[in-house]
Amino acid sequence: MCLAVYAQDVTLTSRDGAVEIGGNLLGFDGEFYRVDTIYGELTVDGSGVRCEGPGCPSLTDFVAEVDISGAATIGELLMPALIQGFALRQGFLAESEPDEDVVLYRLRDRESGREKGRFRFHLTNTDEGFADLLADEADMAMALREIRREERQHGREAGLGDLTARGRARVLALDALVAVVAPDNPVRRLSISDLARVFTGEIGNWRALGGPDAPISLHLRDAKSGLGQAVEDRLLRPVKGQLAADAIRHDSDAALARAVAADPFGIGLVSHAARGNGQVLVLTGSCGFSLSAARRTIKTEDYPLTAPMFLYLPARRLPKLAREFLAYTRSPRAQIVIRRAGFVDQQPEEIAVEAQGNRLANAISGAGDEISLGDLKEMLGRLGDMKRLTTSFRFETGSVKLDAQSRSNVEQLAHALEAGRYDGRTLVFVGFSDGQGPAKGNRTISERRARAVRDAVVVAAETANLDQVEITTTGYGEAMPMACDDSAWGRQVNRRVEVWVK
Known part of the structure; x- marks a missing residue:
């Protein structure tokens, strides 16, 4: 997308000279121009016009640029595997250039070496991903929760359409929230109702759960992460509960899993894919049913705390390379890549x-x-x-x-x-x-x-x-x-x- 490059004056003139459109070039996807004009934002087929002005892109050396922002869990673990798989299928070489919170992947033609596309990943959190998408500073948002009502309204007001409509939000892969404790903790099973009571602070001692007489320490992801917010949406909202104020927050899934594994009286809610060496608790009910998180039970949603991993898209047209990548993510080959990356596929x-x-x-x-x-x-x-x-x-x-x-x-x-x-x-x-x-x-x-x-x-x-x-x-x-x-x-x-x- 790269708005800093494209936000310049251009004039688009039809081949016969009869129609002329002037304005600021907002984007070019290799096929269509997107121009901010006195009539509003217009999308114009590049094959039918000539472009004049300092902002005009090269038609012969066009390089698709795709900015993706949001949850670092997706950007660090899943997306690199999918980019490499996509590049292999398309006959490209994928070269990564990490730089703090931004990772750039350059896709080059394997034979000619010519650059075909750049995928730029801004690795932050779900909140930041939605903010960048709504500000038109990203082409896709990576999210570990669904977009909320106020964010949907903001998207409509920003002209991005309904981000939950068919085709605007898609599930990239599947995961789940699992309760983990230290390996030597004697508690192995917990009802989902008691799990909610633990994280609201209503239950504060392991003795109430059949464990030792010791206070329970709570571990969660940071409040702005999609995983941390999913705990409130999926676990606490059904019982209208408020999260206990003394929960220990962690800035990554790996840090959370390590902390719980080392805390003999700790319990954490973490991604199934990043559970680490902690002991995963089986969820139970008073009638005798047991629910374990496994690839099959997550895929069928028989396990109640499933956590889909989302890509949210704007209403505008994306470059052809980005559309081809999105199509690839739904292919059987991509499902294998997702599984090998440690997540649950949708095949x-x-x-x-x-x-x-x-x-x-x-x-x-x-x-x-x-x-x-x-x-x-x-x-x-x-x-x-x-x-x-x-x-x-x-x-x-x-x-x-x-x-x-x-x-x-x-x-x-x-x-x-x-x-x-x-x-x-x-x-x-x-x-x-x-x-x-x-x-x-x-x-x-x-x-x-x-x-x-x-x-x-x-x-x-x-x-x-x-x-x-x-x-x-x-x-x-x-x-x-x-x-x-x-x-x-x-x-x-x-x-x-x-x-x-x-």
Whole structure:
């Protein structure tokens, strides 16, 4: 983007000389000019005009410049791997030039050595990434949380459009918040409700959790980091709790993990990918369910504290090289790169019933009193010879709106349908609910949600030949809970739409 270079007067004249546009050049992506004129901001096809003035870029030696700002966790660990993978696929060499909080990657043609693009990473935090994007000083923002209401409003006022709209925000990879303690801490399991009470300060001694008689010390990321803010959004907001004031803050995931591992009475909330040598606690509920963070449970969102890693984009057109990079991040090759970098990819996996461990048995044993043996037989008779996709859909707390990870899953599944990946097969969207309210009503709600998700995927799969795949829906209400209904988090995990294939 490099606004300091482009903010100069230019005049664009049509090839026949009939139309002339003057103003400040805001950007050039190798194909289109973006000019601030007396009529407002205009985007003009470069193939139809001549450019005159000190700000005119070279058409023959154009080098795409892409500024990316935000969460250092993404910029330091994930993006370098994706840039290298993208360069390899495009036939480029990627050379890095680190300079304090900015890392520049130059992409050169492997044969000619000619520079093709520059990706500049400003490694700060999620807050700074959003601020740079909203100020039009970045082309993408790396974020470890969703954009908040006041930030969305600021984006609309700045002319950047709705940054949460389809195509404006995308999930790059998946991670999760996990509770970690020192390796020799005797506590190995903790209910998610107690975890929230620990971080609000309501529980301050390990004895209340089955541990030693010692005060609990809290460890968190710094308040401006996306991970630190995700703790408030994902863990504390559902219980309307306030974070304890005495939490020890750390400026990196690695520093947090090291501090907890060395603190015999400490507990921290850290990224699953950066958990270090600490002991990860299993989350439990009063009804006996256990929820562990693992690649598969994070991908399916069966683990309740998933933490998607986002790229937010402006409404304006990005350079072709940037658009090609974004397309690459959704490719199967990129999913392998994401996995090797230590994060959870979004490539759908098929899980046979026999490979799902005790999931079905545990869930059935926890079904409510209103679920009959006939209901369970019906469900197992329908799903027993099918496989569950790791692509699941869940909803925001207290809403019928899909959450961020699920909105990304709509796009991922739609792309797979467009690519013909499920041609000749059957896809069943299966809805489930929590156990609040009558079982009959819950089944109706779950069926309605399954149809809504199916419809969203079909609409997104614009070029798919849906005559080649059978798509149906069903719902089983509260017949297969994944977690206890005694907490908002458990109920949210239970309200879901799964996809089963045959």
